[in-house]
Amino acid sequence: MQTMKNKxxxxxxxxxxxxxxxxxxxFDRQAQHLGLTRAQWSVLAHLRxxxxxxxxxxxxxxDIKPITLTRHLDNLERREWVERxxxxxxxxxxxxxxxxxxxxxxxxxxGIGKKIRTHALRGLSTDEQTQLMQMLxxxxxxxxxxxxN
Numbered sequence: 001m002q003t004m005k006n007k008x009x010x011x012x013x014x015x016x017x018x019x020x021x022x023x024x025x026x027f028d029r030q031a032q033h034l035g036l037t038r039a040q041w042s043v044l045a046h047l048r049x050x051x052x053x054x055x056x057x058x059x060x061x062x063d064i065k066p067i068t069l070t071r072h073l074d075n076l077e078r079r080e081w082v083e084r085x086x087x088x089x090x091x092x093x094x095x096x097x098x099x100x101x102x103x104x105x106x107x108x109x110x111g112i113g114k115k116i117r118t119h120a121l122r123g124l125s126t127d128e129q130t131q132l133m134q135m136l137x138x139x140x141x142x143x144x145x146x147x148x149n
Contacts, residue, residue, distance in 0.1 A: 023116060030112045034105065041109055043072050044081065047098050048106050054093045055084070081105065 008014050028038055036044070046062050047053075053061070059069040073096065076082045081102045087093040098106065121129050 019120075023120065026116050026119075027112060030116065031109065034108060036105070039072050040076055040081075043069070043076060044098065044102060044106060045109060047082065047096060047102075048110075051097055052095050054087060054090075054095055056093070058096055 009018070024038065027041075031041060034041075042062065043058075046058060050058060050061055055069065055073065056066055059066040062069065073082060073084065077084060080099055083097045083099050084094040085097060087095050121132075124132065
């Protein structure tokens with residue numbers, strides 16, 4: 001609960017933002033040897049879950065502008081990490097797939113993420129971790145309600 005006495009660094013929003021910043025920083029630090037930018041590994045991570053999605057849908061999932069995603073995909077395609085394929089249902093659209101070369105990269109990125117998550121949640125019991133995720137999902141759901149209205 002926030003009160004007027006709380007320092008900014010003790011407020012709900014600041015703590016959530018700081019945790020997200022620290023997670024990104026640590027992931028960048030541990031993944032730098034892979035030679036990908038944060039934006040590039042973010043595209044690969046999203047494709048892991050939405051492989052075969054249309055390019056415009058992927059931009060929506062990532063909450064970035066389609067032109068920004070196009071630049072990332074151009075770079076990843078040149079490096080043979082992703083493939084663009086014609087959409088059989090819409091000749092104007094492309095669907096995006098991970099290349100065979102990307103599969104080991106995804107495994108590496110997933111391993112790094114798991115290692116960081118384990119470290120971040122150290123000291124919390126399994127029940128506490130479950131409760132934390134339930135609470136965070138409730139907060140996200142509350143905020144998503146505002147987005148839809």
